[in-house]
Amino acid sequence: MAERYSSFERGGRGWLWQRITAGFLVVVLAFHFFLLHFVNHADEVTFALSSARMTDLTYYSLMVLFLITATFHGVNGVYNALVNQGLSGGKKRVVKYTLIAASLVLVVQGIRTANAWAGFPTF
Numbered sequence: 579m580a581e582r583y584s585s586f587e588r589g590g591r592g593w594l595w596q597r598i599t600a601g602f603l604v605v606v607l608a609f610h611f612f613l614l615h616f617v618n619h620a621d622e623v624t625f626a627l628s629s630a631r632m633t634d635l636t637y638y639s640l641m642v643l644f645l646i647t648a649t650f651h652g653v654n655g656v657y658n659a660l661v662n663q664g665l666s667g668g669k670k671r672v673v674k675y676t677l678i679a680a681s682l683v684l685v686v687q688g689i690r691t692a693n694a695w696a697g698f699p700t701f
Contacts, residue, residue: 592654599651606644632696645688653677 614623631637657677693700
């Protein structure tokens with residue numbers, strides 16, 4: 579019989595957070611798809627209308643949370659896939675911190691972009 583193997587630490591919460599973020603992403607992606615493909619058709623989506631949507635604090639907050647959640651979910655999935663393939667030792671540490679740094683850059687730039695679209699000051 580095959581041995582159970584998982585890159586998630588026993589008793590850790592990584593597995594749970596991966597599932598929670600997956601559920602959140604499914605809901606938000608459905609909202610996004612419905613809004614941008616059924617309510618507003620592709621030829622009606624403009625930069626000005628996107629900017630107008632971002633001025634709504636609820637929509638803005640949802641999109642920023644979507645960015646953070648998608649980044650965590652994707653990076654955590656890539657990291658754990660690499661660990662499942664046998665990544666260990668110093669290489670594992672380098673990959674971990676490289677992915678963390680890339681995630682931070684992505685989230686900061688994404689928030690700066692969202693702020694610009696919403697008309698908020700950028701940092």
